[in-house]
Amino acid sequence: MTPKEKLNLISAGEVRVRFAPSPTGSLHVGSARVALFNYLFAKQNNGSFVLRIEDTDKERSSSEFEKDILNGLSWLGMNWDEGPKNGDYIGDFGPYRQSEKSSYKKHIEKLIKDDRAYHCFCSQEEVEAERQYLMARGEAPRYNGKCSQLRTEETEEMIKKGKKSVIRLRVPLKKVKFKDIVRKEVEFDSKIMGDIVIAKDLETPLYNLAVVIDDYEMKISHVIRGEDHISNTPKQILIAEALDLPIPEYAHLPLVLAPDKSKLSKRHGAVSVTEYKEEGYLPESIINFLALLGWNPGTDREIYSINHLIKDFSLERVQKSGAIFNVKKLDFINGFYIRQKNIDDLTQICIPYLVKSNLISKDDSGNYRAGDSQREISLDFIKKAISLNQERLKKVSEISEFTDFFFQDNLNYSKDLLIWKDSSKEEIVSCLDKVYTILSEIRDWQEKEIEGKVMQEANSTGDRGKIFWPLRVALTGKKSSAGPAEVAEALGKETSLERVKEAIQLLKE
RNA sequence: GCCGCUAUCGUCUAGUCUGGUUCAGGACGCAUGGUUCUCAACCAUGUAACCCGGGUUCAAAUCCCGGUAGCGGCACCA
Numbered sequence: 001m002t003p004k005e006k007l008n009l010i011s012a013g014e015v016r017v018r019f020a021p022s023p024t025g026s027l028h029v030g031s032a033r034v035a036l037f038n039y040l041f042a043k044q045n046n047g048s049f050v051l052r053i054e055d056t057d058k059e060r061s062s063s064e065f066e067k068d069i070l071n072g073l074s075w076l077g078m079n080w081d082e083g084p085k086n087g088d089y090i091g092d093f094g095p096y097r098q099s100e101k102s103s104y105k106k107h108i109e110k111l112i113k114d115d116r117a118y119h120c121f122c123s124q125e126e127v128e129a130e131r132q133y134l135m136a137r138g139e140a141p142r143y144n145g146k147c148s149q150l151r152t153e154e155t156e157e158m159i160k161k162g163k164k165s166v167i168r169l170r171v172p173l174k175k176v177k178f179k180d181i182v183r184k185e186v187e188f189d190s191k192i193m194g195d196i197v198i199a200k201d202l203e204t205p206l207y208n209l210a211v212v213i214d215d216y217e218m219k220i221s222h223v224i225r226g227e228d229h230i231s232n233t234p235k236q237i238l239i240a241e242a243l244d245l246p247i248p249e250y251a252h253l254p255l256v257l258a259p260d261k262s263k264l265s266k267r268h269g270a271v272s273v274t275e276y277k278e279e280g281y282l283p284e285s286i287i288n289f290l291a292l293l294g295w296n297p298g299t300d301r302e303i304y305s306i307n308h309l310i311k312d313f314s315l316e317r318v319q320k321s322g323a324i325f326n327v328k329k330l331d332f333i334n335g336f337y338i339r340q341k342n343i344d345d346l347t348q349i350c351i352p353y354l355v356k357s358n359l360i361s362k363d364d365s366g367n368y369r370a371g372d373s374q375r376e377i378s379l380d381f382i383k384k385a386i387s388l389n390q391e392r393l394k395k396v397s398e399i400s401e402f403t404d405f406f407f408q409d410n411l412n413y414s415k416d417l418l419i420w421k422d423s424s425k426e427e428i429v430s431c432l433d434k435v436y437t438i439l440s441e442i443r444d445w446q447e448k449e450i451e452g453k454v455m456q457e458a459n460s461t462g463d464r465g466k467i468f469w470p471l472r473v474a475l476t477g478k479k480s481s482a483g484p485a486e487v488a489e490a491l492g493k494e495t496s497l498e499r500v501k502e503a504i505q506l507l508k509e
Numbered sequence: 510g511c512c513g514c515u516a517u518c519g520u521c522u523a524g525u526c527u528g529g530u531u532c533a534g535g536a537c538g539c540a541u542g543g544u545u546c547u548c549a550a551c552c553a554u555g556u557a558a559c560c561c562g563g564g565u566u567c568a569a570a571u572c573c574c575g576g577u578a579g580c581g582g583c584a585c586c587a
Contacts, residue, residue: 020587021587022586022587024586024587054587055587056586056587057586057587059586060586060587061587120585124584124585127584127585128584131583131584134510134511135510135511135583136510137510138510138511139510139511140510140511140512140583141510141511141583142583164585166585167585183514183515186513186514187513188512188513189512192511192512192583193512193583197584197585199585200585201585204585206584206585206586206587207586207587208587210587211587226581227513227514227515227580227581227582228581228582229581229582229587230513230514230581230582231512231513231514231581231582231583232582232587252514254514254515255580255581257580259519259520261579261580262579262580262581263580263581289521292521292522292536293521294521294522296521296522296523298523298524299523299535300523300534300535300536302521302535302536302537319521319522320514320515320516321514321515321516321579321580322514322515322579322580322581323520323521323522324520324521325520326519326520326521326537326538328520328537328538329520329521329536329537329538330537331537332536332537332538333537335549335550339550389549390550391549391550391551392548392549392550393549394549420546458546463546464545464546465545465546465547466546467546468545468546468547469546469547470546471546472546472547473547478547478548479547479548480547480548480549481547481548481549482547482548482549483545483546483547484546484547
């Protein structure tokens, strides 16, 4: 069976894709997008989404990062479909790990037996010197093929002597062409790479070899990955051909760029899913935003849940050029999803942020207490405070600065803030006096009632701001907030009156 | 340096295959107005782009040629 036929066999069958991060850093938003596109493609084809941790580089890999990646994926709602069942994992399965595989050796031995690969005894220094020389001459840096001429006996002799070697692939001179779902036809000339190293020794495959073997053994039908891998593709094809393995379909996704158009990285600020999560972005926002970076449905629709994406997504409509990660748009989308949330869910999402800023705490019996005074507050009170600011939130983390006055007893604001436009201090004092009287006479402490009574007075002044503005500042200590009547209702009559009184005193000082 | 990829408003993009319906459409941002005590939300209006140069054609963002720029990759990392 030719590789081509094998490929047809695969693609005629199940769609199987993989997300293969190396645990050398937290889950990057760019990787998350690669994972997303894989996930969407798998789901819409009733295929499988496989997670493979590429941890062959033990120096740089860590289990902390692996955990972060797993957590990030499941937080975003992308659960992988298979994996080992034993162990303590998030979700139904653990991930596959390259470090736990041991089938590479037989493939490497086969390559050597078939003379598609050979031992190379050149030292790293030698190779590096050659590389520098070629680069200086303006040529492609590649191995000169010195050890490819060694006879079997010579090789065995050197191995016997304990001379250190690596395994190189005999790269045939040819044009390597492949079809890319995103970019159509791509072509590389193999002469620019020379005989590449595919393994450090019989037990230790290098990345390109490991990928080919793993993808084959996991029966991966489509390799969907970042564009930064595009020049690895011809190498992997060559390896697969030498091994007589089928070649999967490829789709190389454009990169996620920073505002300066370079590949988005740590130096540009927040790049990991975890960081965005902590800043208060919702998973649905991140999914929606990431999907639209480099893909669009061809219609004007921009709001997409992951389930709708599964329906409408198509690899063919993926953009070819890199896309800049535009936080403003993310903020907009996040604000939209926050507004859509029902208040109970939003409250649960917000509470950790309020706790973190010491505005509220939970005591041993499970009751909530306000930050500074430790007075007991109800969940309904918290809910109300949040609900009054729901439409103002772009990020959940902003909840603290918007609602602090609900939980603090002392508002620290300058008395100038109480002054409406060019009113005089005396005018405002008298307005607040009137408001105090009005409020204190209200029996039915409801927003409507408060609003109605205060509005009556405000209308009679001719300039409503004279009443409403100082009242809001008195209640919140801020120059912007929800309507004073709503705030007053939430705060309660006692606290509201107290704050108005304090404002009057402040002005009289 | 070599190889590869890409190129429409500031940003994400539609349109490019199958040239005319497009003095280029949507969204974010920004600006202005409406609503309003403020902010937000909402509504309305506006702002702003076919990388450059040739060619083909009655007609080019769309086809051809040549530049230029940006990005990615060039490991005994992944």
